[in-house]
Amino acid sequence: MSRRALTLLVAGFLVLSLGVMGAVMKVPYVVLSPGPTENTIGEVDKKPVITITGRQTYPTSGRLNLVTVAYQGGPSSQIDLLTALRGWLDPTVAVVPESTIFPETRSQQQVEEENTVEMANSQDYAKAAALTELKIPYGTAVSVVSTEKGKPADGRLRKGDEITAVGGKPVSDVEGISEAVKAVEPGREVTFAITRGQEKLDVTVPTVRGAGGKTVVGMVMQAKYKFPFDVEINVGDVGGPSAGLMFSLGILDKLTPGELTGGKDIAGTGTIDPSGAVGPIGGIAQKMVGARKAGATVFLTPADNCAEAMKAVPDGLRLVKATSLHEAVQALDALRTGKGQVPACSAG
Template structure:
């Protein structure tokens, strides 16, 4: 072999080796793909997704499926360049910068734990929204979710405390409590009255200045609920708040006679608040693919996602806009009966 041929051969091997090495180098991206769907009026592992005790329920048919997005990658398990390239070539997945899913100051475990908390909170909000739609009364209250280590509230307020009042003002909601704390100057104290167990306790908590000068005590709050009957939701390790709308519809369908779906396979997504307002979510393109793959023909879409959804909707999947839980119920009634308006998503 000539020296020139040998040089070219060695150079080729070097380029190939460098290429292979580069292909398996970790890159700061996350691959988003269609995740599993779960029928909220069906079962998971032979257990009902939604179980209701203490109230009459009715038979259901069809499907009201929540949809999810699976991700590959993250700070604890970076993907390689080859995986990212395959994702860029696949129209059913998205490859996004890692920081869009995992903030630089958050670990993967912290994000997953937050998703679990958001899922639990969304289930409570979904139950509250369904009962509000059905005009069934329940009690809502402000509850301590956690305290920040090293902050004034740590060791004074406890997880699960029900906040009755702050500075003598009734704690009607989380905003009232937060705004009352903000009226203080850093260094002043805030007077809380809480129910802990079966006792009412008065607690004085000093304040400190936050990084932007705001007044803080270091407590995270959430809305707690006392419902007139038990609603238990079982979805395994699914996290995040985006299944709220479908949980509410599943609860409604079980609590009312007749069939909300008309026997159709319906999927959808959207956060929900106790008042029934539906909010936008992420990963809409992947969720629509998952819905279509599950056999759904109707996809309930938050208004805030309509513009993006219309650009990526799979063939055979009809988009129905859902601004509120009430709107979604009316749209399903219209689809089932053939009477009334079915709001459609419009391109942005």
């Protein structure tokens, strides 16, 4: 055999070996790619995304798309090396350490369950924010969704318990309860006033030091709102809190005369709180790609994501900065009428 043929044979064997190794070698990374979009004033599986009963609604047009990020990998289904390499070469996806999405302190199932709870909270916050913007009054409460096995709340608090006060101080939202618990020195006890069925109780729970040194008791909570009419949101298998802004806009569009989009294809992202404040999200680059592929020309961007978004904005997509639901509504009004300023993202 000639030296050239031998060299080619050895090189081919090495390439084949590396290919096989890459296909079977699992790596602790997760690939993030553009996920599906859903029109919040449209339908999913022939059912409206937002259904309002008990209140007058109005026709809508155009699109108010929520955007998502799809992920591949995780502790129970790690990707192979070749998949990771393809991701690193693709500018529309991101390859991140597995621990970024699935912290070592929580299982993949726990993370997915938390995403489901965050989506439920996001929907309620979106309803509350829309009603706040419209100055429609509503009531609030917070209930326990679950407790973490082995943590202090396990066995003391139960699913469905409604928390009304912490340390003797009335509370009405998840953030208020979390902050009240964090204010307690780890190892000390905290007393929750709860309603369990028809019974009102004071339950004292020890605290422990959790991730990042924060005081925790080991429970998952969910806001419960008492709205004056029914708002049902149907988005299928989507988790996380980042669709809050777009849910709020969809609800507002249906509850008010006129068409918020002016027939335009609008997409956006951002968490929402009951006051209407818009918060930052992850995966902004992948979400913009998904929005543009779905036809959007305008992208509502949380102010804290603007600098990152400016570095990766696809051609043909206009970034509009949103710090609040009210500001987003004003921006859409300005886009539709051509009157007023539209807040733009900047790189700084």
